[in-house]
Amino acid sequence: MRMSGLYSILFVIITLTSIRRRETIEAASCRQDFSLKFAFCSDKGFRFVPTDLLPDLRGLFLDENFLTTLTNETFERYPRLRELTLDNNNISRIEEGAFSPLKNLFRFSIAYNLYVPTLKKSMFSSHSLADFNTAYSNVKTFAGDIVACLAQGTVLSLSGNNLRKINWTSSNLLSDIYLDSNIFRQISKESFIFNNSVNMLDLSRNPIEFIETIVISSFHVKHIILTDTGIAVSQVSNFFHGIRLSMFIKGFDFTGANFHTIRNGFFAPLKGKNLDKVDIEMNSIDMIEDNGFDGLAGVSQLQLGLKNLEEIEPSVFNGMMALRSLTLDANRILTLSGKSTPWNISLIHLNLAGNEFTAIDDSAFHGLKTLKTLDLSRNFKLQRWWVRYQLFLLKLCFIGYEEIHDDVDRGEFEYDIAIMLDEADDEWVNQHLRPALMERVPDFNRIVCGDEELMLGMYYLDAVHYATEKSFKTIFVISHAALQDQWFMMKFRTVLDHVNDVGTEKMILVFVEDIEDDELPFLIRLFLSDHRPYLVWPDDERGQDYFWEELIRDLTVNLRCNHLIPPN
Known part of the structure; x- marks a missing residue:
């Protein structure tokens, strides 16, 4: 009997040790940024949330795993979380207080899950949510009380669900609401009670058969999107009449496919x-x-x-x-x-x-x-x-107009050029960019290229900032692979912030592939919309000669940012 009890104790100790070891292994498989206090745990095969990450974690990315259940204890270890991503899991059960420990939660995403149960106000304790995403998760109802507790300026995405009615009586001021790709058939007083004040409302790709003019006219919406719905001409007329009567609508997107x-x-x-x-x-x-x-x-x-x-x-x-x-x-x-x-x-x-x-x-x-x-x-x-x-x-x-040149001489910088790229673009840089620079601007020989040449002994993003700050020019090589790399986009944000701070056009984008506008991330679109320098690598030899002339011209001079002039 005593031996049996001893075996039981040993079993418990071994089990606890194994759990502890498994937690450590789980944490080790996540990529943690100790300066940002972010943990990148995407696509690691997790069935449970790792429990041995930084205790003062600010951001946790757990998309593309196998999570199924979120309990009241799941996030107790990480009360300082401000950003939580749970996309592409199999979550179908959420306990009442699962997110209650996260009082500072700012950005929340639980999109592309098998079946997300009805989310309630009681599940959340944060009053600072500014980005709330439950897209493509088979959501059938979304309670008005949770809309009422969202912070001013929140972006709410409910795209691709099974919503056919809403009853949101709160009048809080939100930013953008995405209700596209649901199953709304009517925009009527019975099916669409919507009192929120928003910047943009997207109702695209819903099978809308009937639009009530008075409902459209009552919207406190600045911009409304109604595309790819296939609505009849008579309902288009009701839509337009509602816009004309509205005191708030200032613009719309409309597609009439038929x-x-x-x-x-x-x-x-x-x-x-x-x-x-x-x-x-x-x-x-x-x-x-x-x-x-x-x-x-x-x-x-x-x-x-x-x-x-x-x-x-x-x-x-x-x-x-x-x-x-x-x-x-x-x-x-x-x-x-x-x-x-x-x-x-x-x-x-x-x-x-x-x-x-x-x-x-x-x-x-x-x-x-x-x-x-x-x-x-x-x-x-x-x-x-x-x-x-x-x-x-x-x-x-x-x-x-007169261009305004920056007075800082190139010799005052530690580097002539910093080249930021994804490792998938090494071949293009080594075969085309480096040889062209050596041939056309041989005195631009102080070059820092890629992650492996960044300053040692510094945090990654600090090293990126140091490289661009100490460089006369920074070239960003843009490709499909680069745009899929989260770290590449964080590099882009870091460099863009520096360029905006110094007010100099010392950053050039080089597109090595043809990328459609709708594939570009917001920050790159913002950069291009502000008339900033960029070049596209052409296929033909004559175009490539012109490309190098344009690049060398842009490399050899820094202009002060002037937002009053048109793009070059």
Whole structure:
């Protein structure tokens, strides 16, 4: 009997030791950043949350594991967590107080799980949640009380679930709400009680059959997105009427996939409504009647995606007296002519990038007396030199500006160039970039390239900051692989913060692959939208010669950031 008791004690000790050892192994398999106090435990095969990480952890990334249950004790060890990611697990059971220990939780994501049960206000104790994501987790109801406890400015994502009704009576001020790809069939008083004040509401890709005008008009929403719903023309009219009656809506995105003609009067319900921005994607449209845009006279920014249109006449925009920015990028427009009817609107910005122009008539821009910026990039059928020449003349004609050079001499820096890249791009850097620099700028020989050449004895991001701070120029090599690397994007944020602090255009992006706009992370889009320098590696030899000339020109001078000038 005594021996039996002794064996039992030994078994308990061995079991506890093994659990402790397993926890240590689990923690060791996570990549921990001791300066940021982040633990990266993604795709490690965990069935339980590791229990031996930093006790003062601020960020925990547990996506792509095999978690199924979250208990009241799961996060007790990490009360200082501000960021928690649980995406792509098999979570189907959450105890009532699972997240209660996390009083400072700021960013929460539990997207792409098998079946997330109804989340309740009582599960959370944090009052500072600013990013809440439960997308694609088979959510059927989302209680209004949890919406009421979200912090001001929160981004709430409920995309890709099974929501058909909401009853949110709170009036708190949120940022963006994503309800796209659910199963809403009606936007009516019975199915859509929504009193929150938000910047953007996305209702795309819902099978909407009925829209009640009074519900749209009651929204306290600045921008509403209703794309890829396949709604009937009669319901589009109700949608537009609701926007016109709204005191808050200042812009909308709309896709009408089943329409082939924009007829006179289509936008008439919007007549008299002033709107900041309208984005219209109608990929099946092949004709616009003469007064097709009648009703949009109060729109200041218009973006059109009309993939079947090969020609567009300036006259179709007549009457749009408030229009200042027109974007027609990524269409299939072949010709643009102002011979028959010149432009009769006061455009400041015109974007014709990504079309199929083979030539542009000399009269194409007649009437655009106020034009300041024109984008004809990515029209690959146009001769590159011709486009550059015309843009140069337009700049001299409409703009005329003086570049402001930075006074700091290159010799005052420890390095000439810092090159930031993903290891997948080593081959391109070694075969193309390094040889070109040696040949064309041999005196730029103080180069720090890649992670292995960063300063030793420093935390990783501190070493990245040191390299760019001590370099005259920093080149970022951008590829699909780089954009998938979380550490690469953290490097990008670190360098961008430094560049913004010093106010100098000392950072150049080099795209070694063709990357679509919608694949670009927000920070890179922000960088490009601010007219910052970037280059795209071309396939042809002539284009590559031009690429190196542009790169060397940008490398040899630092300009002060000037946000009042158009992009180069």
